[in-house]
Amino acid sequence: MTVVVLLAILAAVSLLWLGWNLTFDALWQPTDRVTVRRILLLGEVGPSDHVVDLGCGDGRIVVSAARDFGARATGVEVDPCRVLWARAWVLLAGLRRRARIVRGNMYTHDVSNASVVVLFLSATANFKLQERIRKELSPGARVVSYYHPIWGWEPELIGEARDGYPIYVYRMKDAA
Numbered sequence: 098m099t100v101v102v103l104l105a106i107l108a109a110v111s112l113l114w115l116g117w118n119l120t121f122d123a124l125w126q127p128t129d130r131v132t133v134r135r136i137l138l139l140g141e142v143g144p145s146d147h148v149v150d151l152g153c154g155d156g157r158i159v160v161s162a163a164r165d166f167g168a169r170a171t172g173v174e175v176d177p178c179r180v181l182w183a184r185a186w187v188l189l190a191g192l193r194r195r196a197r198i199v200r201g202n203m204y205t206h207d208v209s210n211a212s213v214v215v216l217f218l219s220a221t222a223n224f225k226l227q228e229r230i231r232k233e234l235s236p237g238a239r240v241v242s243y244y245h246p247i248w249g250w251e252p253e254l255i256g257e258a259r260d261g262y263p264i265y266v267y268r269m270k271d272a273a
């Protein structure tokens with residue numbers, strides 16, 4: 098009986114969690130390893146960069162940016178389960194000094210200290226984020242968006258992911 102009640106509670110919590118996830122502008126879908134590397138190469142990420150992955154999922158882009166490219170990296174994620182997972186990954190990889198995972202809303206996260214912003218979201222999310230990103234990023238900063246373009250922005254180049262989908266690279270210019 099107790100087991101049945103526990104299973105019912107677990108099923109209800111899982112359904113609520115899934116339902117809540119469906120309200121996000123971007124559902125979780127992890128980027129494959131080869132594409133993660135291409136995203137960071139196209140963004141010209143190096144040790145002097147601060148990479149911010151808005152909607153970081155399990156933190157794979159954050160981990161790779163810090164571990165393989167020597168950058169400082171921050172991931173912003175709204176889902177607490179993925180935040181825990183990503184923090185555990187950062188910890189196990191020994192990257193606590195260079196990488197951090199913030200539990201928060203990407204729509205309100207300040208990216209002014211980033212030199213590279215990574216997006217793998219949706220057309221809607223990119224549209225909602227674009228004005229703030231443009232205001233906050235400094236000239237020379239790059240925005241790398243896998244799969245979805247940012248409408249109205251002119252990409253500096255378009256790369257190709259392992260699955261054949263585009264990776265758009267934008268470079269911030271002087272406001273003048």
Ligand SMILES: C[S@@+](CC[C@H](N)C(=O)[O-])C[C@H]1O[C@@H](n2cnc3c(N)ncnc32)[C@H](O)[C@@H]1O
Binds near residue numbers: 124151153154158202
């Ligand atoms: C397509 S996944 C990309 C995950 C990761 N960047 C990658 O490439 O593997 C989008 C992620 O954005 C997160 N997300 C959606 N809306 C968000 C919001 N408002 N604030 C922060 N994260 C959000 C989702 O929970 C999901 O993990």
